Structures are given as C-alpha cells and as structure tokens.
Amino acid sequence: METNITLVIGANGKIGKKTVKLLRDEGVLVRAMIRDQTQASDFEALGAEVVLADLEADFSAAFEGCQNVIFTAGSGASTGFDKTLLIDLWAAIKAINYAGEYDVQRFIMVSSRGATNPDNGPERIKPYLVAKHAADFVLQTSNLNYTILQPGRLVDETGKGLIQTIRPTEATEQMISRDDVASVIFYSFNHEHTIGTTVELFNGSEPISTALAPD
Ligand SMILES: NC(=O)c1ccc[n+]([C@@H]2O[C@H](COP(=O)([O-])OP(=O)(O)OC[C@H]3O[C@@H](n4cnc5c(N)ncnc54)[C@H](OP(=O)(O)O)[C@@H]3O)[C@@H](O)[C@H]2O)c1
Numbered sequence: 001m002e003t004n005i006t007l008v009i010g011a012n013g014k015i016g017k018k019t020v021k022l023l024r025d026e027g028v029l030v031r032a033m034i035r036d037q038t039q040a041s042d043f044e045a046l047g048a049e050v051v052l053a054d055l056e057a058d059f060s061a062a063f064e065g066c067q068n069v070i071f072t073a074g075s076g077a078s079t080g081f082d083k084t085l086l087i088d089l090w091a092a093i094k095a096i097n098y099a100g101e102y103d104v105q106r107f108i109m110v111s112s113r114g115a116t117n118p119d120n121g122p123e124r125i126k127p128y129l130v131a132k133h134a135a136d137f138v139l140q141t142s143n144l145n146y147t148i149l150q151p152g153r154l155v156d157e158t159g160k161g162l163i164q165t166i167r168p169t170e171a172t173e174q175m176i177s178r179d180d181v182a183s184v185i186f187y188s189f190n191h192e193h194t195i196g197t198t199v200e201l202f203n204g205s206e207p208i209s210t211a212l213a214p215d
Helices: 014-025 037-045 081-101 123-140 178-190
Strands: 005-009 030-034 049-052 066-071 106-110 145-151 153-155 162-164 175-177 197-203
Touching (some): 005 014, 014 030, 014 178, 037 049, 066 178, 081 106, 106 123, 106 178, 123 145, 153 178, 162 178, 175 178, 178 197
Parallel strands (some): 005 030, 005 066, 030 049, 106 145, 145 197, 153 175, 175 197
Antiparallel strands (some): 162 197
C-alpha cells in the first residue's frame, strides 16, 4: 500500500479543487475526501484517489497511509452555528487527532483571518473565529509539523500570485483570491521552512516566495 499520500479534506470546495489540481499537476499522490459519490469523477479525471466520508461522522479511515493532510473544509456562510461547532471546530480537531494517530508528517490548515484574536473581529462572525482559534490552538500544540494559513475574505478573482501577510488597515481590502490561497497551500507543502508558522494572507504585491521567505 502507498504510504506517501496527501489527504485533502474538503477537496470538493473551491480552494480544495484548486489545491488538488496543483498537487496532481506535480504528480503528488492525492486522496480527495468528499461526501458525495457524484463529486468523484472530477477527481478521478485528475488521477486522484477518492474517499467518501462525512466530517460529522468517524472519518479516521481516510487517514490510512497518509503522510500529509490539508484541511480546507468549512461549514460555509449559509449554515448555522451548530455547523460551525461541528465542522470548523470539532471536525478540524478530529482531523488533527486522527493525523496524530496515523503518524501523519505534515498538516496544513486553512484557518481564517482574525482567528488568532477573535475578540478583535466582527461580532457577527465571532463564534466562527473562536472555532477557528480553538482548532488552530490544538494544531499548534500538537506534535504535528503544521502550517496554519489564515486568509482574509475569499474572492473568486483570478490569482496573481502576489500576496501580503500584513493585514491591510481597511476592512474592505482584507481579501484574497481562492486561487492564491491554493497557491500558498502548494508553496507551503513544498517548503519546510513554513513548518511551525501561522500567517494571515491577503492580496498584495509580493510574490508568495518573498512574502513567505524564512526570517
Ligand atoms: N469564505 C471566506 O471568506 C473565508 C475566509 C477565511 C477562511 N475561510 C475558510 O476557507 C476554507 C475553504 O473555503 P472555500 O471557499 O473553499 O469553501 P467551500 O467551497 O465552501 O468548501 C468547503 C468544503 O467543505 C466540505 N464540507 C462541509 N461539510 C462537510 C461534511 N460534513 N463532510 C465532508 N465535507 C464537508 C464541503 O463539501 P461539499 O462540497 O459536499 O458541500 C466543501 O467541499 C474553509 O476552511 C473556510 O472556513 C473562508
């Protein structure tokens, strides 16, 4: 059995799909975790393995043989705080725990801008930021080689590969394209110096390699 598989959790999401494509284009063995068989063909066409699992159930079997995990699932803006608890908090923590049990080497988490200090965020999304904060904390205090990416508001514009990690002052400028988040995931995956880092991400003017260069 292969043991150098990269599990993408939330593969059918907008960032997830872009991430799977970037990884497969480089020949990385990918296991795409989805919850609906009708979503499988897109991933199979890319040469990715597919695993069907629900984040609200036991999804530990998806971790068998995985060396790397990328968590980019989310409850989405149209669900209630019950799903914020079950997906953004509890499923993320379960994924971290499963990764530990299965000797996963690397864990890349898509968190959110503002997760480091939810008290400073908008009141409206505070429960979401608290969920992201707690999941980030569990990962940061685990034994996993983690990278935590905290993007600003996600937009669907074409990525330019230009970002910044300093939060813009104006809230309206605190955004980043999903393309560029996927590119940062891919960069982090390929660069060990990103291990142990937690960074906010926004559209900016620096190439990813410059913005994320080691200190
Ligand atoms: N929206 C923003 O402005 C923003 C800002 C900062 C960070 N983020 C974070 O960015 C990440 C991804 O963003 P995105 O735009 O790619 O999101 P997305 O398109 O909504 O993708 C989320 C994925 O999670 C999957 N998922 C949800 N519940 C599940 C369950 N019970 N079992 C299995 N899979 C489940 C969804 O599956 P289906 O495809 O089957 O629905 C979907 O594929 C999330 O972690 C989000 O919190 C978002």
